[in-house]
């Protein structure tokens with residue numbers, strides 16, 4: 001297996017600090033230390049990821065835009081040669097953060113907008129107003145000059161009152177692409193709102209082509225590990241190529257962590273790579289779409 005596969009896509013946590021209180025986030029169960037990624041560590045990791053041709057998303061268990069060194073992060077990203085983007089929750093899309101996104105100039109932005117029902121929206125995001133968030137989304141599109149690169153992720157909770165079809169039409173009319181996902185337990189850390197069923201995973205399709213790196217530079221099995229028990233490598237000490245080899249060996253012997261024996265992450269059943277690594281940006285984008293479509 002090509003060593004680039006485990007880092008085909010990467011979620012990189014700039015911070016695990018967040019000021020929101022989303023009902024579908026198990027934040028209260030995080031026991032990993034809190035903090036912000038160091039700039040030298042970020043530059044080292046991004047340099048290695050660029051050499052692998054990874055697609056990097058700044059997300060994780062916190063709001064990436066709370067990082068106090070946004071100018072430095074933007075400079076490092078601009079000089080990295082990487083394809084990078086970020087995921088944020090709709091209520092975090094205020095004027096200050098739109099300006100920060102403008103500075104970062106990511107090639108893609110995923111906005112978590114779980115529902116188009118105003119009452120349900122205010123339950124998932126306590127105290128938040130859906131109309132204000134929709135206006136902020138319009139402001140983001142205006143700032144970028146078009147909706148290109150902006151997509152909406154709708155995590156459908158068990159009590160979602162709007163049909164998937166109506167949700168799809170709503171976002172289509174606004175000119176935004178949409179990905180709908182079933183709310184899962186995030187490694188059994190979430191009990192309410194969950195739609196999916198747990199099962200044991202032997203060779204995780206998500207793990208095979210995707211990596212999660214914490215703000216401390218720890219490569220974990222995935223973002224559902226809230227205590228760091230599934231650490232594969234400390235990227236302060238180990239090169240990404242070595243870490244990739246470790247991931248490939250884990251895949252060949254079966255997922256060793258209790259987390260994976262009761263996993264309901266839909267993407268865990270993605271197919272394992274069955275072809276040569278896609279060399280061009282176009283081929284990579286096509287393969288990523290194929291993977292996401294199988295979730």
Ligand code: SF4
Nearest residue numbers: 201204222260263265
């Ligand atoms: S099987 Fe589930 S818990 Fe384990 S690495 Fe894959 S997504 Fe994460």
